[in-house]
Amino acid sequence: MLFNSWEFLILLxxxxxxxxxxxxxxxxxxxxxxxxALVASVIFYGWEDPKLIGLLAISCVGNSxxxxxxILHKVAGNEAKVRQWTQRAVVMNLSLLGIFKYLxxxxxxxxxxxxxxxxxxxxxxxxxxxxxxxxxxxxxxVDVARGEVTRxxxxxxxxxxxxxxxxxxxxxxxxxxPQLVAGPIVKAKEFWPQISGKRLEDxxxxxxxxxxxxxxxxxxxxxxxxxxxxxxxxLGPETLIASGPLNLIPLLYAYSLQIFxxxxxxxxxxxxxxxxxxxxxxxxxxxPYLSTSITEFWRRWHMSLSxxxxxxxxxxxxxxxxxxxxxYLNLFLVMFLGGLWHxxxxxxxxxxxxHGLLLAMERLWGRNKATALPRNSFxxxxxxxxWLFAFHAVTLLWLTFLMPDMASIVAFFRGVFGGRTxxxxxxxxxxxxxxxxxxLYHAWGWLSEHREILAAKLARAPFEPLIQGVxxxxxxxxxxxxxGFIYFQF
Numbered sequence: 260m261l262f263n264s265w266e267f268l269i270l271l272x273x274x275x276x277x278x279x280x281x282x283x284x285x286x287x288x289x290x291x292x293x294x295x296a297l298v299a300s301v302i303f304y305g306w307e308d309p310k311l312i313g314l315l316a317i318s319c320v321g322n323s324x325x326x327x328x329x330i331l332h333k334v335a336g337n338e339a340k341v342r343q344w345t346q347r348a349v350v351m352n353l354s355l356l357g358i359f360k361y362l363x364x365x366x367x368x369x370x371x372x373x374x375x376x377x378x379x380x381x382x383x384x385x386x387x388x389x390x391x392x393x394x395x396x397x398x399x400x401v402d403v404a405r406g407e408v409t410r411x412x413x414x415x416x417x418x419x420x421x422x423x424x425x426x427x428x429x430x431x432x433x434x435x436x437p438q439l440v441a442g443p444i445v446k447a448k449e450f451w452p453q454i455s456g457k458r459l460e461d462x463x464x465x466x467x468x469x470x471x472x473x474x475x476x477x478x479x480x481x482x483x484x485x486x487x488x489x490x491x492x493x494l495g496p497e498t499l500i501a502s503g504p505l506n507l508i509p510l511l512y513a514y515s516l517q518i519f520x521x522x523x524x525x526x527x528x529x530x531x532x533x534x535x536x537x538x539x540x541x542x543x544x545x546x547p548y549l550s551t552s553i554t555e556f557w558r559r560w561h562m563s564l565s566x567x568x569x570x571x572x573x574x575x576x577x578x579x580x581x582x583x584x585x586x587y588l589n590l591f592l593v594m595f596l597g598g599l600w601h602x603x604x605x606x607x608x609x610x611x612x613x614h615g616l617l618l619a620m621e622r623l624w625g626r627n628k629a630t631a632l633p634r635n636s637f638x639x640x641x642x643x644x645x646w647l648f649a650f651h652a653v654t655l656l657w658l659t660f661l662m663p664d665m666a667s668i669v670a671f672f673r674g675v676f677g678g679r680t681x682x683x684x685x686x687x688x689x690x691x692x693x694x695x696x697x698x699l700y701h702a703w704g705w706l707s708e709h710r711e712i713l714a715a716k717l718a719r720a721p722f723e724p725l726i727q728g729v730x731x732x733x734x735x736x737x738x739x740x741x742x743g744f745i746y747f748q749f
Contacts (some may be wrong), residue, residue, distance in 0.1 A: 260302075260306040261484075261741070261743060261744070262305065262475075262478075262525070262528050262532075262617065262744075263478060263479055263741055265740070266306060267303070270299060270302060270303060271532070272295070274295060275280040275301040275535060275536075277295055278292050278295055278296065278536060279457075279459040283456070283457075284456070285514075286459070288456040289454070289455055289456040290424070290427075292456060292457060292536075293427060293428060295432045295455065296431060296435060296436070297427070297430060297431050297434060298535065299436060300431075300434040300436035300439055300525070301315075301434070301436060301441070303436040304387075304388070304434075304436070304439055304440070308384075308387075309386075311384070311386045311387065312384050313391065314355065314359070314389075314471030315386070315434070317355070318351075318352070318355055318393065318396060318433075319349050319392075319430045319433050320393060320426075320430070321348065321433055322348060322351075322352070322399065322425075322429070323343075323395035323426040323430045323433070324343050324402065324426060324638060325347060325348035325351075325400060325428040326348070326399055326400060326403055326429050327425055327426050328340075328344045329341050329344045329345060329400065329403045329404055330425075332344065333403065333404070335408060336660070337381060341404055342404070345400055345401070346405075348396070348397075348400040349397055349401070352393045352396045352397050352400075353393075353397075354676055355389070355393060356389060356390065356393045357404035357648070358383065359383055359385060359386055359389055360385060360389055360390065360603055361599075361603045362380050362383055363380050363381045363383055363526065363603065364603030364604065365380075365603075366380035366381065367380075367381070367494065373418075375453075376492070380392055380447070381454065385438055387661065387747055388436065388439060388440035388747065390600055391438075391439070391440060391441055391442050391444065391602075392433060392434075392439060394432055394443060394444055394564075394567055394600075395432075395438075396433060396446075397571065398434070398444065398446055398447070398567060398570075398571060399429070399433070399446075399447040401444060401571060402447050402448060403447065405428075407448055408447045408451060414729075422617065424724055428451070429453050429743070431446060431454065431529035431646045432445075432450050432451060432454070435533070436532075437528075437529040437530075437532040437533045437536075437540070438529050438533070438540060438745075438748055439472040441525055441526075441529075441539055441559075441682040441744060441746040441747055442529070442543060442563050442564065442746075443526055443529065443530075443540050443542075443543040443562075443563035443693065444563040444564060444566075444567050445540055445541065445563070445660060447625075448539065449539075450538070451538070453538050457536065458537075461537060462534065462535060462537065463534055465533045465534050466530075466531070466534050466726070467531045467532075467607075468531075469723075469727070470527045470530045470534065470551045471527070471528060471531035471532070472522075472529070472701075472727045472730050472731060473524075473527050473730070474524045474525065474527030474528035474529075474530075474724070475524065475528060475624070475677060475734055476526070476696070476730040476731075476733065476734055477519075477520040477521070477523055477524030477527065477696070477697075477700070478521060478524030478525065478741065478744070479524075479698060479738045480523070480693070480696065480730070480733045480734055480737060480738060480739070481516070481520035481694075481696045481732050482518075482520040482524060482691065482739070482742075482745075483516050483694050483739025483740060483741065483742050484693045484737070484738075484739035485513045485514070485516060485517035485689055485690075485693050486517055486519070486521075486739060486740075486742055487685075487689070487739055487740060488510060488516040488686050488689045489513050489517055489661065489691075491509050491686075491748060492507070492510050492514065492661055492667075492671070493512065493661065493663055493667070494666055495667065495670075496666050496669070496670030496673075497670075499667060499670040499671050499674045500670050500673050500674045500677060501565030501671070501674070501679070502674045502679070502681070503674060503675075503677065503679030503680060503681045503682070504674070504675045504676070504677075504679070505680065505681065505682040506681065506682065506683050506686055507671060507674050507675050508675065509685050509686045509687045509690045510690075511655070511657070511658065512654060512690055512694070513686065513689055513690045513693075513694060514657055514660075514661050514691075515650075515653070515654035515657050516690070516697040518657055518660060518661075518692040519544070519547065519548065519697060520697055520746055521695070521745045521746070522561070522673060522744070522745060522746050523542070523543070524689070525744045525746065526542075526543035526544055527544075530542070530543075530710065531722070534597075541562070541563060541618055542562065543561060543562050543563050544559065544560060544561070544562065544703030545558075545559040545562060545704070546559060546700075546701050546705070546707075546708075547559035547653075548650055548653075548697070548701050549643035549646070549701055549704055549705055549708075550646070550649045550650075550653075551641075551642050551649060552621055552645050552648075552649050553617040553618055553621055553649055553652060554618060554621050554622075555649070556649055557614075557618070564597070568593050568594075568596075568597050568629055569593075571597060572592075572593045572597075573589055573590070573593045576589045576592065576593070577589055583622075585617035585623060586619075589620060590615050590619045590622065591612065591615035591616060591618075591619055592615070593615065594611045594612065594614045594615030594618060595611045595612050596611065597611050597614075597617055598610045598611015598612065598614070599611065604664075605665060606659040606662065606664065606665055606671045607659060607660075609659055609665075610656050610659035610660070613656055617652060643659065643747060658671060660671070660745070672735065674745075702719075
């Protein structure tokens with residue numbers, strides 16, 4: 260079920276009304292609200308394909324029970340049992356991810372396998388959002404085992420009836436529909452303390468309205484309209500080769516703005532929806548196209564995934580503690596695995612590998628630049644060239660997300676350098692008209708970071724309500740053709 264569908268609107272209104280019904284204020288109010296949100300989340304996830312609910316249930320119940328046992332053994336001081344249950348839970352999560360996401364890809368690497376085996380492997384469906392809810396489960400298991408949420412977990416769990424209620428609340432954390440399919444990846448220590456009975460009067464409506472309007476604007480007006488043009492990049496190598504640079508280059512820039520608007524829009528909608536039900540989600544995008552380096556880009560783009568990769572891959576691998584060579588290798592490995600996390604295809608491995616190489620090169624440059632030039636020399640020029648390089652490198656690498664295969668990526672460059680001079684107006688118009696919204700959005704981010712007083716004035720009435728009114732007008736009068744969110748495929 261999509262956030263931008265009538266089915267979701269009906270589900271949201273019904274769930275919201277029942278969630279804050281008069282009986283939700285009683286002694287069983289928390290139990291009612293959590294159970295209702297769980298039911299709504301299952302409906303949300305299984306609407307398109309109810310068969311996938313079974314896999315989601317296995318993941319949720321397995322992680323919830325394992326977490327409960329880890330907490331109990333942690334409190335009892337039985338570290339051997341903690342390690343045992345942690346290993347079981349992590350293996351379960353990785354097994355589900357491996358079977359349903361990577362087995363078809365791995366089977367394709369062994370063409371000598373019996374044809375029936377290859378066909379069976381390639382017929383395995385890719386459950387929507389499996390990467391996100393397995394990453395949620397792994398982060399929860401590891402954090403509990405590390406003792407980072409023992410106090411919060413002990414408040415949820417105890418023997419007897421409270422154990423069952425604790426498992427229910429953990430399941431709610433895993434399945435809560437705003438972040439179920441595409442994040443943000445919320446850590447247990449951030450979410451568990453928030454699980455309590457909620458009151459309608461405590462909703463921060465200004466935050467809700469701001470997040471929802473901006474999120475739907477970025478998705479419905481910007482991303483969906485841009486996608487009507489960038490879809491032509493997926494029509495096959497022959498079409499790409501025949502297009503020429505004057506059409507292909509604007510479409511590449513358009514897709515760079517589209518993927519930001521699509522995923523940042525989703526994240527803002529998720530934040531706004533969570534706030535409607537009394538929960539706070541961390542921001543997931545911090546104006547990433549203001550970045551002056553690839554390193555800074557990954558501190559601003561999909562911040563919850565970047566934090567996950569840092570905390571559960573980069574640091575356990577040794578981080579930067581074992582010398583520069585090992586640091587560069589760790590950066591490369593983490594981004595290579597992060598690329599494969601996005602999809603079991605060579606194009607995603609290439610995307611992650613190139614980002615890893617760029618991060619390693621920036622780390623090497625950072626070690627040497629202090630001796631090459633004084634710190635403040637040519638600062639403005641450095642920032643400008645750093646921004647130009649970071650934006651264009653990121654934009655160029657988005658080809659791997661859009662193109663259906665490596666052959667299409669090669670065909671794109673053949674079309675760009677093929678010498679054709681044909682020009683079509685719609686791609687350039689879409690880039691300028693719809694892409695301007697992303698540029699203005701980042702201009703606002705620059706003001707917020709560098710001209711805080713001016714930004715604070717613009718955030719007050721009547722400027723903010725006026726801008727929100729314009730966004731609402733454009734959402735209803737000029738929406739693009741409804742499309743799924745790009746990151747739902749991961």
